[in-house]
Amino acid sequence: MSEAEARRDAAEVRRSWLLSTPALVLLAVGAIGPLFIMLVYSFLTPGKYGNVEWIFSLDAWRGILFTRDIFDETLKLADAHLTIFWRSVKLSFLTTVFTFIVGFPTAWFIATRSPRWRGMWLFLITIPFWTNLLIRTFAINQIIRTEGLLNTVLLKLGIIASPLNLLYTDTAVFIGMTYVYLPLMVLPLYAAIDRFDTRLLEAGYDLYASRLAVLRRIVFPIVKPGIIAGSILVFIPSLGAYVTPRILGGGRNMMIGNFIELQFGQGRNWPLGASLSVMLLIIVTAALLIYVKFANREGGHG
Numbered sequence: 001m002s003e004a005e006a007r008r009d010a011a012e013v014r015r016s017w018l019l020s021t022p023a024l025v026l027l028a029v030g031a032i033g034p035l036f037i038m039l040v041y042s043f044l045t046p047g048k049y050g051n052v053e054w055i056f057s058l059d060a061w062r063g064i065l066f067t068r069d070i071f072d073e074t075l076k077l078a079d080a081h082l083t084i085f086w087r088s089v090k091l092s093f094l095t096t097v098f099t100f101i102v103g104f105p106t107a108w109f110i111a112t113r114s115p116r117w118r119g120m121w122l123f124l125i126t127i128p129f130w131t132n133l134l135i136r137t138f139a140i141n142q143i144i145r146t147e148g149l150l151n152t153v154l155l156k157l158g159i160i161a162s163p164l165n166l167l168y169t170d171t172a173v174f175i176g177m178t179y180v181y182l183p184l185m186v187l188p189l190y191a192a193i194d195r196f197d198t199r200l201l202e203a204g205y206d207l208y209a210s211r212l213a214v215l216r217r218i219v220f221p222i223v224k225p226g227i228i229a230g231s232i233l234v235f236i237p238s239l240g241a242y243v244t245p246r247i248l249g250g251g252r253n254m255m256i257g258n259f260i261e262l263q264f265g266q267g268r269n270w271p272l273g274a275s276l277s278v279m280l281l282i283i284v285t286a287a288l289l290i291y292v293k294f295a296n297r298e299g300g301h302g
Contacts, residue, residue, distance in 0.1 A: 035281065041274035050268040060271035064279060081259075088255040091170060092238035095177045096231050099185040102178075103230065107189035111196070122190070125183050133180065137247045140176045141167065144248075168250035176244040181237060185230040192226025232291045236284050256280055 045055040067078040110121040128136060143149045144166040151163040166172050196219070204214040220227070242257035249255075254262070256276065263273030 035278075038274040038277045041271055042278050044271050046269045046271050048268075050264075050270060052270050057271070060269075060275040063269075063272050064275055084254050084256060084259050087170065087253065088239055091174055091177065091255065092235050092241075094174055095181060095238045096185075096235045098174075098178050099182050099234050100189075100227065100230065103182055103185035103189055104227075107186050107193050107226075110186075110190050111193040112198075122187075125186050128180075128183060133243055134247075136180060137176055137244050140172075140179055141247055144172055144175060167248065168252060170249075170253055172248040173245050173253055173255070176248040177238050177241060180244060181234045184233040184237070188226045188229040188233060189223065190226075192223040192229075196222055228291055232287060236287060239283065240280055 041052055042060050043056055043058065044052040045057045045059070047053050062075070063078065064081060065078060066075045067081075068075060106125070110118055110125070113121060141148075144164075145151075146163045146165065146167065150166075151160070154160045155163065166175070200218050200222070201214060204218050209217070239255075240257045241255055242261060245253060245255040245258050249258075251258070260273050260276045260280070263269045263276065267273070
């Protein structure tokens with residue numbers, strides 16, 4: 001490369017950075033700034049009536065997994081905290097798995113329709129995004145409550161003798177999150193399946209492979225990037241969900257998002273809320289790194 005070309009490339013790089021400066025400043029102020037505040041608060045002491053006292057302490061980080069006995073000040077496992085963590089991870093994982101089970105056939109159906117009808121089916125999938133999350137969650141509430149549509153239909157058909165007690169349970173939260181995040185699984189799967197070469201299916205059948213073998217050895221490996229992307233898009237927001245567990249769980253079946261809000265509200269323990277927020281960010285970052293690792297492996301970049 002000549003000296004003139006090197007100078008031209010350097011000038012292009014400087015120009016790109018200058019053009020990106022407003023977005024970088026906005027990102028630093030609007031995203032990195034609040035996260036830095038949360039990180040600082042997590043190492044401080046809680047105030048008596050909320051807020052924080054500027055005294056360095058690791059109690060908030062210790063309080064994620066441990067709590068002090070009110071009588072002898074000894075440390076013991078915070079069973080309530082661990083229950084909330086386990087419920088959050090369990091429901092997020094189950095939501096991801098079930099949205100995949102429902103979303104994969106749906107995405108395959110849409111991708112295999114004629115181009116004339118694909119737009120309509122995608123339009124129907126995205127319709128829930130047109131409505132506020134709070135309204136959609138209240139709609140699920142009205143369907144699964146004791147006097148709701150589901151129990152009314154099942155009772156009239158004679159399938160059940162008494163109403164199902166679904167509301168304010170983990171099952172209700174699971175149903176709500178599955179409904180809310182299903183489109184986030186369908187769309188990446190559709191994008192991956194849409195590029196799938198169906199001639200590979202014919203080749204598999206010509207080699208006497210069963211339908212299950214074709215699905216496991218041909219379809220899944222090729223659409224794996226879409227599966228991983230959809231799983232990340234569902235698992236991460238499910239892990240930090242607040243509205244759906246609050247309405248369908250009734251405050252008794254809290255998840256991490258509700259637990260964090262409690263610390264900044266009635267709990268008046270801002271450092272613990274901040275440490276939980278940072279921990280949730282670490283979990284999300286780890287999930288994204290796993291996704292990048294698999295995505296790069298699929299792309300042949302190591």
